[in-house]
Amino acid sequence: MPLHIQAVIFDLDGLMLDTERIAANAWVRVGEEFGIPISETIVLDMIGRTGPDSDGILMREFGPDFPLQTIKQRRVELTDNHFTAIGIPVKAGLLPLLDYLDGRSIRKAVATSSTRERAWMKLSRGGLADRFPVVVSSDDIARGKPQPDIYLHTSHLLNVPPENCLVFEDSDAGVRAAASAGMHVIIIPDLKQPSPDVVPLALRVESSLTQALEYLAELTG
Numbered sequence: 255m256p257l258h259i260q261a262v263i264f265d266l267d268g269l270m271l272d273t274e275r276i277a278a279n280a281w282v283r284v285g286e287e288f289g290i291p292i293s294e295t296i297v298l299d300m301i302g303r304t305g306p307d308s309d310g311i312l313m314r315e316f317g318p319d320f321p322l323q324t325i326k327q328r329r330v331e332l333t334d335n336h337f338t339a340i341g342i343p344v345k346a347g348l349l350p351l352l353d354y355l356d357g358r359s360i361r362k363a364v365a366t367s368s369t370r371e372r373a374w375m376k377l378s379r380g381g382l383a384d385r386f387p388v389v390v391s392s393d394d395i396a397r398g399k400p401q402p403d404i405y406l407h408t409s410h411l412l413n414v415p416p417e418n419c420l421v422f423e424d425s426d427a428g429v430r431a432a433a434s435a436g437m438h439v440i441i442i443p444d445l446k447q448p449s450p451d452v453v454p455l456a457l458r459v460e461s462s463l464t465q466a467l468e469y470l471a472e473l474t475g
Contacts, residue, residue: 257438257473261414262355263405264386265302266366266373268424268444270463271380272343273333274301278445280332284325290316292325298446302425304367304398342379347463352385354467358474363388365408365421367398367428388412400430405437420473422466426452440466 268274278297285292296315300308313320355362363386366373370391377383388411395403409416421432424444432439433455441448441459453459457473460466 257420258418259360259420259438259470259474260418261361261363261409261412261420262470263363263365263408263412263419263421263432263437265421265423265425265428266364266368266376268301269422269442270345270348270364270382271376272345273376274424274445276336277329277333280329280336283332284328287328288321288325290320290325301444301446302367302399302423302427304392305369307367307398337376337379342376344380344382345463347465347467351463351467351470354470360474361388361412361414362386363390363408363412365390365404367392367404369393399425399427400434402431402435405432405435409435409437420470422463429455440469442466 264270267277278294281292281297282294296311300311303311309322312322352362364373364377368376368391370393373389373391374383377386377389388408390404390408390411392398395407397403405421406416409419416436419437421437421439422442423429423432423439424442426449429439429441429448429452439456441453441456442463443459448459458469460469
């Protein structure tokens, strides 16, 4: 039986935009520059988290003498240099998926752990700034993913009940947030496969946005 989907909410980094690899490489590089072992495991643990939550992960790992602000500033410099030189690639299958939703008059929104400024920068460089009437960032909520706040706030702005929202997510934290908000979730992994305890929270795990579009067409019948 088709679900009554009135809105689709997208995560940003690693889901629509191929930014997570760029950010992960920048974290490792800046760690090498400063002689600090910022491992891939630590980087993966930060995926989907807000800035303050990621800060907490780093401080717990490296202690009170960790030069947090200096490291973060340098990581942003490396990331933005890459964005400027190469651009921000859009994930395969995204544009046909957005066109499908527009053709069905299904509302769209972005719910991202990025700050508002960086979210709009990424959307603009990815050519997506005019595709989403609602963009909710970490600046708009008190608690970040995995808490449900960002998805509940997005649902409110869309004027669509949570049970009629479908979320596309790539991170464990994002999936937990959407499920806690009472929404349907499709997982599309990026750098990290979903944890075994997260998979049952989702309708399905898909390998790409192209595959997700095929499943969405079945859901919306």
